[in-house]
Amino acid sequence: MKLRALSVLCFFLAAQASWGAESSPVGACQIQLNPKVDTYVSVNFTRTPEYQGAVASLNADSGIVQLGNNPAWASNCFAYDEVSQPKRYYAKFMDGALEGEWFDIRANTGDTLTLLISAEDLAKVGVGDNLQIIPYWTLDTLFPEGGVLDKVTSGIAYDGGTIVFKYTNFNDGVVEHPKGVNIPASKSFYYFAKSNCWKSGVENAGSEIIEPNAVLKFRQQKNYSINVPFVGAVPMSATVFNIKTETDHQDYRLAVPTTTKVKLSDLTPMLISTGIIEPSTSRDMRDILFLYDNSKQTLNPSATDWFFFLESTSKWYNSKQAPSDDVEIGSDATLMIRKKPQDAQTVIKGKFTPEYLTNQ
Amino acid sequence: MKNLFAILTSCILSAAAFGEYSFSMSGGYFYAADDLENYLTEANIAIIVDREKGDFSDFELNVGDIISSTTAMNDRYFVLESSTLSSLPEFSGTMNISMNIENSTYSFTGGETFAVLCFVPSETFTGQISAGTEYVVFNPQMVTESDVDALSGESFDWVIPTSEGEYFYRLITGEDAPYIPVKYTTLSNVVIPEPAWFAAAFGALALFFGLRRRS
Numbered sequence: 001m002k003l004r005a006l007s008v009l010c011f012f013l014a015a016q017a018s019w020g021a022e023s024s025p026v027g028a029c030q031i032q033l034n035p036k037v038d039t040y041v042s043v044n045f046t047r048t049p050e051y052q053g054a055v056a057s058l059n060a061d062s063g064i065v066q067l068g069n070n071p072a073w074a075s076n077c078f079a080y081d082e083v084s085q086p087k088r089y090y091a092k093f094m095d096g097a098l099e100g101e102w103f104d105i106r107a108n109t110g111d112t113l114t115l116l117i118s119a120e121d122l123a124k125v126g127v128g129d130n131l132q133i134i135p136y137w138t139l140d141t142l143f144p145e146g147g148v149l150d151k152v153t154s155g156i157a158y159d160g161g162t163i164v165f166k167y168t169n170f171n172d173g174v175v176e177h178p179k180g181v182n183i184p185a186s187k188s189f190y191y192f193a194k195s196n197c198w199k200s201g202v203e204n205a206g207s208e209i210i211e212p213n214a215v216l217k218f219r220q221q222k223n224y225s226i227n228v229p230f231v232g233a234v235p236m237s238a239t240v241f242n243i244k245t246e247t248d249h250q251d252y253r254l255a256v257p258t259t260t261k262v263k264l265s266d267l268t269p270m271l272i273s274t275g276i277i278e279p280s281t282s283r284d285m286r287d288i289l290f291l292y293d294n295s296k297q298t299l300n301p302s303a304t305d306w307f308f309f310l311e312s313t314s315k316w317y318n319s320k321q322a323p324s325d326d327v328e329i330g331s332d333a334t335l336m337i338r339k340k341p342q343d344a345q346t347v348i349k350g351k352f353t354p355e356y357l358t359n360q
Numbered sequence: 361m362k363n364l365f366a367i368l369t370s371c372i373l374s375a376a377a378f379g380e381y382s383f384s385m386s387g388g389y390f391y392a393a394d395d396l397e398n399y400l401t402e403a404n405i406a407i408i409v410d411r412e413k414g415d416f417s418d419f420e421l422n423v424g425d426i427i428s429s430t431t432a433m434n435d436r437y438f439v440l441e442s443s444t445l446s447s448l449p450e451f452s453g454t455m456n457i458s459m460n461i462e463n464s465t466y467s468f469t470g471g472e473t474f475a476v477l478c479f480v481p482s483e484t485f486t487g488q489i490s491a492g493t494e495y496v497v498f499n500p501q502m503v504t505e506s507d508v509d510a511l512s513g514e515s516f517d518w519v520i521p522t523s524e525g526e527y528f529y530r531l532i533t534g535e536d537a538p539y540i541p542v543k544y545t546t547l548s549n550v551v552i553p554e555p556a557w558f559a560a561a562f563g564a565l566a567l568f569f570g571l572r573r574r575s
Binding site: 124178181182184282283284285288290296298299300301302303308312313319320321338 | 362379380381382383386387389445450451452453456458460487505521523524525526527528530532
């Protein structure tokens with residue numbers, strides 16, 4: 001029997017949250033990092049939401065959303081400040097027209113939130129829409145004190161420690177995909193035992209934001225495996241990805257948008273109906289979806305396979321032209337979209353609703 | 361101190377092996393020289409690598425050349441992959457080559473140029489080129505200046521990569537940009553017999569007539 005190098009245990013635990021019935025269940029999984037191997041991970045769990053409530057009113061000009069039931073927050077308790085309030089939050093809509101979308105919180109009063117949101121999006125918010133206030137993951141919260149990952153014990157950066165790579169940039173509330181194709185990781189991190197903190201190069205990195213649905217890659221440098229537990233809240237709403245099209249070929253690394261296994265055809269509404277992936281013709285592979293499922297146990301693995309959606313049959317096919325609608329994608333895999341050049345930069349949104357929500 | 365850290369960091373990160381990358385070539389169509397109306401549905405396809413990084417303008421197929429996946433044709437040209445046009449109905453007439461490559465396996469240094477070779481043998485192809493084989497070889501550097509505009513937006517760099525990743529190449533003919541004119545994928549070359557073949561043939565004929573006269 002072929003040994004599956006990456007073992008994942010996923011289970012749900014009963015939720016116990018302080019703010020009532022709309023709580024998110026807690027999920028946990030375990031990722032095995034094997035020696036001299038790169039392992040991709042989708043960060044599709046969130047941190048525990050700290051508030052959930054319904055929109056009572058909104059100010060379309062200022063990005064301010066007022067919540068009902070007088071939550072009586074302290075002023076700017078959700079607003080990021082490097083010194084006084086380093087814990088950073090976002091608001092995620094749980095239903096309504098913006099279900100699944102999240103927005104950085106810039107300020108708050110006792111019952112209002114000021115969001116980093118466009119006027120166009122704010123106009124879609126309806127009174128009664130529910131939102132959650134969730135703190136972002138950071139390296140310090142995802143792996144407190146380095147977690148079970150190998151730490152760098154010498155004085156040399158990256159020396160022997162587990163290296164964590166990140167592919168997107170979080171730029172003051174906005175997620176950016178570095179331009180181009182075959183882009184290496186934009187940042188790399190290690191836990192530095194001598195100063196008990198996460199580092200990127202020589203800079204402290206414990207507060208580095210790991211935005212919702214980020215893609216991480218782990219490089220286990222030592223000659224043994226480690227099992228890394230991930231525990232977080234299971235999203236109880238749709239997940240939305242935003243991509244900004246470019247005028248040249250562009251890669252977008254995306255997490256698998258759910259904490260459960262999906263079929264490739266389950267992603268069709270999110271990827272094809274929205275235009276994130278342009279269907280191909282029989283001889284012109286247009287936009288491509290790459291799957292990284294960690295079955296290639298090596299450093300810098302190439303994609304396990306790639307897929308295109310054929311316009312004439314409305315089906316997915318893989319690199320060998322085999323029908324692939326039923327290909328299963330685990331929640332531990334990651335995805336990459338390669339999009340052909342577009343005439344202009346535009347933002348396209350894709351929404352994925354997991355089966356465990358549609359069956360409720 | 362910071363600089364030292366940065367140097368060490370970059371050394372350690374760059375020391376991570378340049379491993380496998382995926383290589384994909386897709387597109388179509390190809391045409392016989394005497395029929396530009398109907399694209400070919402049966403033909404052989406190969407990816408040829410030029411170790412001397414040329415533009416394939418002097419590439420020639422000869423009788424006896426071996427076209428077989430991951431096999432050297434000669435000291436200069438290397439057949440990375442040999443395949444056929446798709447036989448699947450929904451992909452009729454298209455090529456689709458997908459493989460994973462480690463440069464060290466084939467002694468590639470990166471930067472070698474490659475081209476698509478499409479050929480129709482005069483008889484069933486056994487891996488060795490025979491006289492009468494019709495073929496065309498294409499590399500983007502062959503595109504003339506007047507046709508360059510038609511290729512805007514597509515990659516001109518058909519070269520062996522030097523870093524890991526997913527590499528996609530397309531060769532699509534069509535009337536409109538960014539596709540390329542069909543003349544570049546028309547099988548306009550024919551493999552002619554070697555001089556030695558003619559000598560042997562004439563020798564055999566002479567022997568035949570000589571024997572007849574004597575009898």
